[in-house]
Amino acid sequence: MKIAVCLKRVPDMELRFSIATDRKSLDQGGLKYEMGDFDGYALEVALQLVEKQGPGEVVVLSLGPDGVQETLRKGLAMGAARAVHLKADQVPFDGMAIAHALAAELKDGGYDLVMFGRMATDTASGTVGPMTAELLDLPCVTAISQLEIAGGRGTARRDLEGAAETVEFTLPAVLTIDEGIARARLASLKGIMAAKKKPLEVKPAQLGEARLTIEAMALPAERTGGRIVGEGADAVPELVRLLRTEAKVL
Amino acid sequence: MGAMFAFAESRGGELRKVAYEAVTAARKAADASGGGEVHALLVGAPGLAGRAGELGRYGADVVIVVEHAALERYSPEVCAATAAGRLRSGGYRAAFFAASAQGRDLAPRAAAKLGTSLASDVTEFEIQGDAVLARHPAYTGKVIVTLRLTGEPALLSLRPGAITAAEQPRTARVERAAPGIDPASERVVVKELSQGSATLLDLGEAPVIVSGGRGLRAAENFKLVEDLAAAIGNAAVGATRAVTDDGWRPPTDQIGQTGRLVSPDLYIAVGISGAIQHLAGMRTAKTIVAINKDKDAPIFKVADYGIVGDLFEVVPRLTQEILKVRRGQ
Numbered sequence: 001m002k003i004a005v006c007l008k009r010v011p012d013m014e015l016r017f018s019i020a021t022d023r024k025s026l027d028q029g030g031l032k033y034e035m036g037d038f039d040g041y042a043l044e045v046a047l048q049l050v051e052k053q054g055p056g057e058v059v060v061l062s063l064g065p066d067g068v069q070e071t072l073r074k075g076l077a078m079g080a081a082r083a084v085h086l087k088a089d090q091v092p093f094d095g096m097a098i099a100h101a102l103a104a105e106l107k108d109g110g111y112d113l114v115m116f117g118r119m120a121t122d123t124a125s126g127t128v129g130p131m132t133a134e135l136l137d138l139p140c141v142t143a144i145s146q147l148e149i150a151g152g153r154g155t156a157r158r159d160l161e162g163a164a165e166t167v168e169f170t171l172p173a174v175l176t177i178d179e180g181i182a183r184a185r186l187a188s189l190k191g192i193m194a195a196k197k198k199p200l201e202v203k204p205a206q207l208g209e210a211r212l213t214i215e216a217m218a219l220p221a222e223r224t225g226g227r228i229v230g231e232g233a234d235a236v237p238e239l240v241r242l243l244r245t246e247a248k249v250l
Numbered sequence: 251m252g253a254m255f256a257f258a259e260s261r262g263g264e265l266r267k268v269a270y271e272a273v274t275a276a277r278k279a280a281d282a283s284g285g286g287e288v289h290a291l292l293v294g295a296p297g298l299a300g301r302a303g304e305l306g307r308y309g310a311d312v313v314i315v316v317e318h319a320a321l322e323r324y325s326p327e328v329c330a331a332t333a334a335g336r337l338r339s340g341g342y343r344a345a346f347f348a349a350s351a352q353g354r355d356l357a358p359r360a361a362a363k364l365g366t367s368l369a370s371d372v373t374e375f376e377i378q379g380d381a382v383l384a385r386h387p388a389y390t391g392k393v394i395v396t397l398r399l400t401g402e403p404a405l406l407s408l409r410p411g412a413i414t415a416a417e418q419p420r421t422a423r424v425e426r427a428a429p430g431i432d433p434a435s436e437r438v439v440v441k442e443l444s445q446g447s448a449t450l451l452d453l454g455e456a457p458v459i460v461s462g463g464r465g466l467r468a469a470e471n472f473k474l475v476e477d478l479a480a481a482i483g484n485a486a487v488g489a490t491r492a493v494t495d496d497g498w499r500p501p502t503d504q505i506g507q508t509g510r511l512v513s514p515d516l517y518i519a520v521g522i523s524g525a526i527q528h529l530a531g532m533r534t535a536k537t538i539v540a541i542n543k544d545k546d547a548p549i550f551k552v553a554d555y556g557i558v559g560d561l562f563e564v565v566p567r568l569t570q571e572i573l574k575v576r577r578g579q
Contacts, residue, residue, distance in 0.1 A: 125370040134362030139437035162452035209402035212367035232559035
């Protein structure tokens with residue numbers, strides 16, 4: 001089984017963000033980067049599938065500036081066989097522009113599965129996976145929380161609002177992985193050493209035209225007027241009064 | 251003047267609340283750009299056409315009904331082909347989907363078929379000349395990105411609850427249409443739909459959410475949260491990631507960056523410190539109440555009203571007071 005896993009390098013979300021002077025991008029000062037959470041789950045699922053149902057290989061891909069090679073090396077250290085860096089000065093916000101570049105690379109790769117995280121934790125859009133599937137004309141199942149693959153077919157569970165779907169599909173397919181399915185393994189020291197010698201190919205990203213661009217970035221308005229109504233249960237009647245007469249939500 | 255398109259999400263023959271929100275958004279967009287028509291697409295099993303009138307109530311001029319025996323459950327490729335086919339031929343300025351589990355699956359497929367772009371999980375939007383501007387909370391809600399969409403049609407998926415469904419009644423014309431592709435050719439088949447508890451309101455649909463965190467100390471203490479939700483009446487129960495990770499509540503109750511993103515009218519955070527991961531899922535709520543014993547907890551920074559105190563005393567009292575108020579009405 002041959003599986004491609006698309007990884008995005010994202011900023012560490014625990015950090016404080018500030019907006020750069022162009023008002024359209026993040027101030028890069030002090031930013032640290034890591035592999036997106038959901039992408040890590042997708043890679044873990046792919047590695048387990050090949051380990052259990054081998055032979056096969058997991059190939060990791062990432063699009064962006066040279067810094068994404070660090071994310072790819074982490075993927076290799078976790079157990080991927082080789083990596084492809086689709087080089088671009090910047091990662092566009094437009095999922096379609098990215099999907100074009102990924103589809104161009106994946107098209108003739110002979111992959112049984114192409115896997116993504118449910119969404120990138122930074123842009124939080126979740127569009128690149130299903131868009132890439134459409135461009136490749138492959139079946140796609142999104143936000144998978146349970147997965148079984150056997151005999152060229154797959155069964156997946158998707159959690160909906162207050163319900164769940166059991167979905168069947170045929171391979172090859174594009175899958176996006178939700179939380180809860182697997183925890184991403186830590187790379188072992190041996191894995192980290194081995195990753196240095198694994199192949200990492202660099203190619204220019206064939207990005208599509210971007211029709212979705214960033215007009216402005218801003219920090220959310222601080223919620224104003226917030227106040228401590230009081231301490232302990234004695235403050236409850238006043239809270240109820242405020243919720244009824246001021247906020248008008250009760 | 252351009253027509254606007256809305257995908258009307260349904261499940262099990264019933265319209266979802268987000269369907270009314272999408273139609274409301276399309277109505278608002280149409281009225282803001284010269285008063286063009288709103289066309290809503292409804293896809294499902296035979297009988298669903300009976301729901302068309304409800305979409306007219308929220309401002310749809312035309313309801314395109316696609317009924318087929320094989321479309322009882324969500325059929326992603328059929329829905330995407332049908333929506334894209336209609337959008338390709340209809341001269342639409344913008345198309346609105348829900349950023350629900352279904353809409354997040356469907357909208358990018360439709361966008362890719364059209365070769366256009368999609369702004370996801372939008373909380374506000376504005377039609378501005380040739381472009382659509384859309385606001386989207388990103389970076390775990392710590393950065394608000396304003397996006398410019400220049401494709402036509404511009405596709406948007408709307409965060410559930412961010413647009414308040416508003417009635418603007420008209421008599422919708424029903425137009426029957428065939429599925430965009432043969433349902434038998436669907437490669438992604440939903441074999442089973444298991445509904446959750448029918449008695450509890452869903453987090454995305456409830457106007458009020460009462461949510462609990464680690465401060466509750468044990469799974470059984472969620473009874474306090476459930477009782478408060480029951481006293482309020484139209485409330486759903488949510489939880490933090492720490493709580494769902496510990497198995498106190500099912501994973502589907504999780505509100506936060508990796509769980510549900512909600513925008514209720516009222517959000518009551520009980521024993522929740524306010525980690526970034528949680529705030530990302532609820533900071534767009536219209537009114538936030540926090541009950542926490544730690545006066546320095548970050549949740550108080552986003553809360554409109556806070557009570558510093560022992561939740562085991564405050565919450566039962568709040569439940570009582572609300573019951574008193576409701577009985578008095």
